[in-house]
Amino acid sequence: MIRNVTEHPVRLAKVRVVTAEVTHQLRSDARDNRVRILAVARAAFAADGLDVPIREIARRAQVGVATVYRHFPTKEALFAAAFAEAMATCSTIVEEGLAAADPWRGFCLVIEKLMAVHALDRGFSRAFTSRLPQAVDFFTQDRDRSLRLILELVRRAKETGELRSDLVLEDLVMALMANEGIRAESSELRAAASRRFAALMIQSFRANPVAEPLPPAVRLPLSAH
Template sequence: MTDDFSQPGRVDARENRERILEAARDLFRTEGVDVPLREVARRAGVGPATLYRHFATKQALLAEAFAGPLRACREIVAAGAADPDPWRGLCAVIEGLCALHARDRGLTELFLSHLTGPEIAAAARGRATDYRAMADLAGRAKAAGRLRPDFVLDDLLLMLLANKGIHSGPAPVPPAASARFAAYVVRAFAAEPAREGELPGPVRLAEAMGIAGRPS
């Protein structure tokens, strides 16, 4: 970026950039990262040329649009890893990631994607750091006898894929569905599931999705 937004006459450029980012965040969050850039430009109310002046590649736009959510993801993992009780920390990570990814479909796709390019490199490095932190946390939870011994880190990716599926259907699903799903995941990962207490309240999805059986 070479625009000096502090100079007179550049206010419109700054506003265009902010509109592009707002539109991109909204579209990526609700529809995923495959949204065409022309749709981002249309939603932002700018022409494609204006979008490309601010973001030369889609990777550059993705990196900027997801800077905040990726930072939040790293903070969740870091907080869990810092917990002196490794099982409690792991449960907090599971619950936090499910809640965060439930709000942002594109974040899950970016996290699980093979997108490359210099703009995505920082996100990839952060993902690798998170992976190492989770490996250490899982190892400590196993050593404490709280995490089932056959758990592997790929199970967390399986969790993210499944959580994404909850929110990928045609009908909107409330975030509470991910909270209940996370509670089931905790029990599936626990060495002693009976110790994990009660599940969050049920989420009445069938009626909301129009598939509830009619009373006879």
């Protein structure tokens, strides 16, 4: 049988196309697995703390333990990836507040935006306000840097006479912890409730409180769940 001189190149081209399609599908599946693992990890860390086993995260994400470790070699690496974006957002918010010409307005901006971020990511909020193991120093260092910048903003706002002089960092942490406890039927309602709570906190932090109109109230469940 005489083969056409173009037969081998054509077959090779087809093999390359099929290989590329399979590789693309594998990469897509890997991306999907990574996204699902991170989503499950955030929820697990929020509910059970950093002690939740990798095996349990794999089970909830419906992947093998080896798949989790292929993406995240250690639990600390998974923790870092799960909250990296939220931590970066918080840092940006604090820096924006410090850059404001009016320290009081900058302080208000930080409270409003930080509470919005924490309300929508309970896992991150719980991590931010918790005492974490030394193994997650990378997160603790970023968090502590943000807190130091907030303290500098607090100092400046006090000097304007707008912020009450007896406010301490623990008051802000307590407000964030209370904000994390907001329960609502949807993320939209949780965000709306957080805006109202932030407004209440800002009024209570002011040296001479002014009864300004609050954002609309949100109907919340009266029983814990």
